[in-house]
Amino acid sequence: MGSSGCDPTLRSSLCIGSPSDIGMAWLEETEDNKPTRSMLGLPDFIWPGVSPPCYNRLSNEVLRMTEANNVPPEPTLGTQHVLIPSQNTPPVVQGETEEHCLEQVQSMVVGEVLSDVNKACKLLNIAPDPLDWSCIHVYKWLLWTEHLYKLPQISMLFKELNGRDLCSLTEADFRQRSSQYGEVLYAHLDIWRSAAAMKEQGPPEAHPSKANDNSWCNYPSQPIHLWQFLRDLLLKPHNYSRSIRWLNKEKGIFKIEDSAHVARLWGIRKNRPAMNYDKLSRSIRQYYKKGIIRKPDVSRRLVYQFVNPV
DNA sequence: AATTAGGATTACC
DNA sequence: GGTAATCCTAATT
Numbered sequence: 001m002g003s004s005g006c007d008p009t010l011r012s013s014l015c016i017g018s019p020s021d022i023g024m025a026w027l028e029e030t031e032d033n034k035p036t037r038s039m040l041g042l043p044d045f046i047w048p049g050v051s052p053p054c055y056n057r058l059s060n061e062v063l064r065m066t067e068a069n070n071v072p073p074e075p076t077l078g079t080q081h082v083l084i085p086s087q088n089t090p091p092v093v094q095g096e097t098e099e100h101c102l103e104q105v106q107s108m109v110v111g112e113v114l115s116d117v118n119k120a121c122k123l124l125n126i127a128p129d130p131l132d133w134s135c136i137h138v139y140k141w142l143l144w145t146e147h148l149y150k151l152p153q154i155s156m157l158f159k160e161l162n163g164r165d166l167c168s169l170t171e172a173d174f175r176q177r178s179s180q181y182g183e184v185l186y187a188h189l190d191i192w193r194s195a196a197a198m199k200e201q202g203p204p205e206a207h208p209s210k211a212n213d214n215s216w217c218n219y220p221s222q223p224i225h226l227w228q229f230l231r232d233l234l235l236k237p238h239n240y241s242r243s244i245r246w247l248n249k250e251k252g253i254f255k256i257e258d259s260a261h262v263a264r265l266w267g268i269r270k271n272r273p274a275m276n277y278d279k280l281s282r283s284i285r286q287y288y289k290k291g292i293i294r295k296p297d298v299s300r301r302l303v304y305q306f307v308n309p310v
Numbered sequence: 311a312a313t314t315a316g317g318a319t320t321a322c323c
Numbered sequence: 324g325g326t327a328a329t330c331c332t333a334a335t336t
Contacts, residue, residue, distance in 0.1 A: 272328070283327055285315065301313060301336070
């Protein structure tokens with residue numbers, strides 16, 4: 001299963017075998033050629049009117065869908081629905097809690113989206129950052145987005161704009177130009193801007209209204225070290241304190257309360273279904289001589305200590 | 311029985 | 324080459 005979202009073999013939905021054999025041909029295609037909802041990895045995947053891209057809202061939607069027995073609603077443009085085709089929905093490990101599932105789906109979704117933005121860049125031969133776009137680039141992107149979301153021809157509503165102009169438009173501006181689809185278009189543009197901001201590794205030069213949204217900062221599908229993973233869990237006590245928690249945060253001492261649970265989460269993150277605490281703890285022990293994690297002065301079962309506390 | 315420690319090998323980037 | 328995954332034995336709690 002593709003919990004990491006970065007395994008190309010798991011991208012069953014990917015329709016670009018090689019970009020060259022598709023190129024821009026779809027620009028001339030008619031509806032009869034039934035171009036899929038996406039020329040990228042998101043065929044039937046509608047990134048909703050998420051603005052800003054928000055984990056929590058996304059999580060709630062996904063969770064609701066999961067509880068609703070994985071029956072996604074019909075595509076409805078302009079509404080707040082996340083549509084995930086069945087082949088993109090990771091199998092839910094039986095007995096896993098909702099958090100596992102969410103964590104998994106979130107990782108995958110964000111990874112997919114970023115990857116697909118990348119592919120779209122290559123396909124359209126445009127820069128990833130909308131701010132760098134010329135009028136032509138904007139037009140290409142608009143045409144592509146029309147196809148992606150099966151929108152009517154709304155690209156002319158935004159003609160003559162370069163990327164900077166486009167980005168300077170508010171959501172209200174988008175709505176004004178197209179009351180029906182402006183929101184979707186704005187949300188899609190927002191994804192690109194977020195992705196570009198993330199790429200620069202720097203602080204997401206986000207729009208003012210989104211200054212507090214750090215959900216896109218920790219890109220879950222990036223390679224991650226075990227110690228980072230554990231630290232991240234510890235920094236989300238609301239979600240994971242039943243499995244791992246600080247005994248002394250200042251000293252970096254923490255306790256794994258549910259070793260099997262933590263191991264399972266680690267296995268999900270690394271796409272290692274056979275992960276268990278025996279193997280996870282072996283990796284922790286490798287940190288001893290590296291000076292990353294050690295046993296506290298008074299050794300206790302399932303208690304470790306970060307050498308350099310946060 | 312679960313955890314701890316660490317050696318050895320393999321896999322993967 | 325580095326990090327982890329896997330597998331292992333032996334000791335400890």
